Amino acid sequence: MSAVTSYGSPSRDDFAALLDESYGKNEAFEGTVVKGIIVAIEKDVAVIDLGLKTEGRVAMKEFTNNGRDELPGVGDEVEVYLERIENALGEAVISRDKARREESWVKLEKAFERQEKVEGIIFNQVKGGFTVDLDGAMAFLPRSQVDIRPVRDVAPLMGVPQPFQILKMDRRRGNIVVSRRTVLEESRAEQRHEIVANLEEGQVIDGTVKNITDYGAFVDLGGIDGLLHVTDIAWRRVNHPTEVLTIGQTVRVKIIKINHETHRISLGMKQLLDDPWQGIEAKYPIEMKLNGRVTNITDYGAFVELEPGIEGLIHVSEMSWTKKNVHPGKIVATSQEVEVQVLEVDAVKRRISLGLKQTLSNPWESFAERFPVGTEVEGEVKNKTEFGLFIGLDGDVDGMVHLSDLDWNRPGEQVIDDYKKGDVVKAQVLDVDVEKERISLGIKQLAGDPFVSKVGEEPGTSGDLRKNAIVTCEVIDVKEGGIDVKIVGTDLTAFVKRSELARDRNDQRADRFAVGEKVDARITLFDRKARKVSVSIKALEMAEEKEAIANYGSADSGASLGDILGAALRARTEGEKK
Structure with missing residues (x-):
C-alpha cells in the first residue's frame, strides 16, 4: 500500500517516505x-x-x-x-x-566450463606476453602460448580476430589466461589425422626436405612431416644427410611405416632402388681377394666399401698378424684403398667379414721356413715376465724363452735376473706353432745337454754316463755332512753324503778330503728326465771288494780274507799310480 492515502493532502512525513522509497x-x-x-x-x-x-x-x-x-x-x-x-x-x-565486460565475463565463464574456444584480438604487448581483448574482457597471452614454434615477429597477428583457448579464469581478481598454441595444436592434430588417414604403408610420394639433423631429415608430405632416417637414404654408408640432401629439395620417398596413434611416419629413399645385397654370396665368394675403400673406422675395426651400397667389416683381430692391441686407425686411414680377403658372407644379416692380414704373408710361416727347429737366432729382449723372456725376432714376431730353458743347472727364477730389456741374446729355435702363432726358444740348449755328454775321454772313466759307471770326481766343496763334487769331463755336479764317503765307518769323515782333490766314485743314480745324478765312494769300494773276492777265490782255496783284501788294495793302488 502506498505511503499516501487516497484522501487528504500528503504531509511532510508522507513526502519523505515516498522519496526514500523511490x-x-x-x-x-x-x-x-x-x-x-x-x-x-x-x-x-x-x-x-x-x-x-x-x-x-x-x-x-x-x-x-x-x-x-x-x-x-x-x-x-x-x-x-x-x-x-x-x-x-x-x-x-x-x-x-x-x-560489455560484464557480458563477456558471463559468456567466457560458460565457454571455460564447456572448454569451448573464444574469439579475441591481440592488441598490446606486455612483459612476458600479450594482451588480448575478448569482446571487452582483457586476457593475458603468454609468449610461449602464441604458436607451436617460437614466433619472432608477432606484428601480423596483432589486431586480427582469431580463436583462443581459455587456460585459467579468476573472476574475483579479474584474471584470464588464454592460449593460441592449444588451438593450433588441436587444429594441426585434426589436419594430421586427416592426412595420415589418406596415406598407407608402401605408398610412394613426393615431399620437400624441411629440416636436416644428424640422424636424418624431416620431409614435408603436404601438411605432415615424415622422418627419413640416415640409414634409409641410400644403400651405401651416408655419414651425414647433408652429403645427399639439402633443405628445400624435392625428393621421392616410400612410406615404410605409419604409426596412427602418434602420427609418426618413417620414410625411405633407398627402398626405391635395387637391393645390391641380392645374390651377394655368389658375387663375393669366400677367400676372394679384392680392393675397397675405407669408409669408417671404429674401435673394433674398419668398414670397407666394396661397391656402392656394399660394405664389409675388417675386425681389429683381422687387421695385422703382429699388431694385436693397436687401434685400427693406426693401421688404416679413412678413404684409403686397401686389398682385402672375403672371410664370411651373411646375406640375411647383410654382413661381410673381411681380412686385411690374409692378403699378406704369415710371418710365422715365413719364420718357420727360414729358421727350422734347431736353428740359432739372435734378438733383443722385449719383455720379462714371471714365466720367461720374450725375444724380438726377424719378421716382427716374438719368441719366448721359458724359465726352464734358461740354464741347465740354476733355477730359471734366479737366471732371469741376469737379463734386462734391450739385451741382445742368442737362442735356439725349439718349436714353431704357426696356428697358435707361437715360437719357443731355448738359451741353455746352445751349450748342449750335460746329461748327453761323453766322458770316455777322461782318465778313470769309460763310455756314456749311466748307472754303475765309474767316474772320476773333483772335490769342489767340503761340508760337515759330505762333499760337493764335479764329474770330470762334464758340467754335472753331485753331493756325496757322509755315509757314502767310505765303506769303513771310521773313514766316513768329510775332512779327509780337500778342495781340488780327485777321487773315484760309482754312479748310483742317473735320471735323465729328472736331470739328477748321484755318486758314491762307498759303492765303488764295495764293488771292488766284491770283485777282488771273486778274482782271488775264497778262504777254502787256502787264501785268507786278509790276503784277498790286501791283494785288492794293492791292485787299486797300482791303478791310481798309473
Whole structure:
C-alpha cells in the first residue's frame, strides 16, 4: 500500500517516505547492467535515458568495440553499466565498456566450463606476453602460448580476430589466461589425422626436405612431416644427410611405416632402388681377394666399401698378424684403398667379414721356413715376465724363452735376473706353432745337454754316463755332512753324503778330503728326465771288494780274507799310480 492515502493532502512525513522509497528502488540497480534509450548525441557523446528520473552520458567510441560494431543512433536501445545513480551534476554514471565486460565475463565463464574456444584480438604487448581483448574482457597471452614454434615477429597477428583457448579464469581478481598454441595444436592434430588417414604403408610420394639433423631429415608430405632416417637414404654408408640432401629439395620417398596413434611416419629413399645385397654370396665368394675403400673406422675395426651400397667389416683381430692391441686407425686411414680377403658372407644379416692380414704373408710361416727347429737366432729382449723372456725376432714376431730353458743347472727364477730389456741374446729355435702363432726358444740348449755328454775321454772313466759307471770326481766343496763334487769331463755336479764317503765307518769323515782333490766314485743314480745324478765312494769300494773276492777265490782255496783284501788294495793302488 502506498505511503499516501487516497484522501487528504500528503504531509511532510508522507513526502519523505515516498522519496526514500523511490531512491531505494533506484539504488538497487547500481553495479548492474541496465537498458536505456539514446535521446540525444552531443559532440560524440550519447545522452541516455535510463528511466530512473535521470540521464547519463557515454562517449560514442565506447560503442565501436575496437571498430567491430556500428555506432548506434538517437532512439536506439543500448545496455550500459550503472555505477552510480547520480553524481555531483545530478547525472547517472554509466559505462558501455564495463557493460560489455560484464557480458563477456558471463559468456567466457560458460565457454571455460564447456572448454569451448573464444574469439579475441591481440592488441598490446606486455612483459612476458600479450594482451588480448575478448569482446571487452582483457586476457593475458603468454609468449610461449602464441604458436607451436617460437614466433619472432608477432606484428601480423596483432589486431586480427582469431580463436583462443581459455587456460585459467579468476573472476574475483579479474584474471584470464588464454592460449593460441592449444588451438593450433588441436587444429594441426585434426589436419594430421586427416592426412595420415589418406596415406598407407608402401605408398610412394613426393615431399620437400624441411629440416636436416644428424640422424636424418624431416620431409614435408603436404601438411605432415615424415622422418627419413640416415640409414634409409641410400644403400651405401651416408655419414651425414647433408652429403645427399639439402633443405628445400624435392625428393621421392616410400612410406615404410605409419604409426596412427602418434602420427609418426618413417620414410625411405633407398627402398626405391635395387637391393645390391641380392645374390651377394655368389658375387663375393669366400677367400676372394679384392680392393675397397675405407669408409669408417671404429674401435673394433674398419668398414670397407666394396661397391656402392656394399660394405664389409675388417675386425681389429683381422687387421695385422703382429699388431694385436693397436687401434685400427693406426693401421688404416679413412678413404684409403686397401686389398682385402672375403672371410664370411651373411646375406640375411647383410654382413661381410673381411681380412686385411690374409692378403699378406704369415710371418710365422715365413719364420718357420727360414729358421727350422734347431736353428740359432739372435734378438733383443722385449719383455720379462714371471714365466720367461720374450725375444724380438726377424719378421716382427716374438719368441719366448721359458724359465726352464734358461740354464741347465740354476733355477730359471734366479737366471732371469741376469737379463734386462734391450739385451741382445742368442737362442735356439725349439718349436714353431704357426696356428697358435707361437715360437719357443731355448738359451741353455746352445751349450748342449750335460746329461748327453761323453766322458770316455777322461782318465778313470769309460763310455756314456749311466748307472754303475765309474767316474772320476773333483772335490769342489767340503761340508760337515759330505762333499760337493764335479764329474770330470762334464758340467754335472753331485753331493756325496757322509755315509757314502767310505765303506769303513771310521773313514766316513768329510775332512779327509780337500778342495781340488780327485777321487773315484760309482754312479748310483742317473735320471735323465729328472736331470739328477748321484755318486758314491762307498759303492765303488764295495764293488771292488766284491770283485777282488771273486778274482782271488775264497778262504777254502787256502787264501785268507786278509790276503784277498790286501791283494785288492794293492791292485787299486797300482791303478791310481798309473
